[in-house]
Amino acid sequence: MLAAAVCIAAQVASLPPARLIPPPPPADLDALVAKDLAADLAAARRCLLENGVAAARRRDAAAALARAAGTGEAGAIAAVMDAIVECAGTCGATRDLADLLVSMAAEASKDPAAIERLSTAARDAASPLRMVALRTLAAMAPEARPDAVRSVAVRTIALKAVPGAMKYDVTEVRAAPNEVLEFVMENPDSMQHNLLITAPGKMPEVGVACDKMGETIEGKGRQFVPDLPSVLAAMGLVDPGRTGRVFWVVPDKAGTYPFVCTYPGHWRTMNGKIKVTAPAPG
Ligand SMILES: [Cu+2]
Secondary structure (H helix, E strand, O other): OHHHHOOOOOOHHHOOOOOOOOOOOOOOHHHHHOOOOOOOHHHHHHHHHOOOOOHHHHHHHHHHHHHHHOOHHHHHHHHHHHHHHHHOOOOOOHHHHHHHHHHOHHHHOOOHHHHHHHHHHHOOOOOOOHHHHHHHHHHOOHHHOOHHHOOOOEEEEEEEEEOOOOEEOOOEEEEOOOOEEEEEEEOOOOOOEEEEEEOOOOHHHHHHHHHHHOOOHHHHHOOOOOOOOOEEEEEEEEOOOOEEEEEEEOOOOOEEEEEEOOOOOOOOOOEEEEEEOOOOOO
C-alpha cells in the first residue's frame, strides 16, 4: 500500500503557507540569458533561480554548473534539486524548477544518488523537495524506483468551473492519505476562478480573508491567495478559456479538506470537499 510504502509523517499544522505569486522577471533577463553560462557560473546560477527563464535555458544552466563541478549529468539533476531547496517555495522559479526536475525523471532514474535523495525527500514532510520528489518518482517507470516508493502515483482530478453558476462541476473527491493529486481545472466561464485547498474547517477563515483582499489593490495581484498557514495548496487565477493545475500531497491525517475558489464573493458557493479516509488495514 502507498500509505505503508511511503511513510510520510505529514503534520497539517506544520505545513508552510502557499507561495504562489512569482516576482516579475529581472530587468536584465535578456542580457542574462544571452551569457555564456559555461564561462559565467554566476549567470548560470541566476538562470536557474530567476523568474521568466525558459526551461531549456535552465537545463543548460544546470548542466554548466555540473560541468564546472565535474559531476556530469547526475550533477545537473543535483543542481536542479539544490536550486529548489534554495528557492524553498519563495522564489519565482519554484514551479518551473519543479517541472524541470519532473522532466528529468528518466535521467534521474538511472542515477542512484538522485534516487536516494528523492526517496528520502518523499518521506520527509518538512523537505522543500517533498512534493516534487513524489512527482518525479511518479514520472519514473515503476521498475526504476526503489521498493519503498514503487507505488507512488499522481492521480488527476479533472474539474470545470460551471459557466454562470459560480460552482465547480465536481464537489466531492475521495482520497487516501499520502496520495499525490493533481487538480486540473478548465475554465469555460466568462470570469476568472482559482482553486485553493484549505485545512479542515478553515474554508470560512480563508474565504473571509480573500473577500477582504478584494477591497485592496494588492489582492488581485496576489491572485486572491492569502498568506495563511491554513492554505495548503493554491492554483492561481485561471482566465476564461484557460486551464489551471495544482499538485497536492494528501496529508496522512484523515479529515475533510475543502477546496474553494477565493475570487471575492465566490467562496460560499464555489467549493467542494476532499474526503481523506485511511485505507482499511491489510
Ligand atoms: Cu470563482
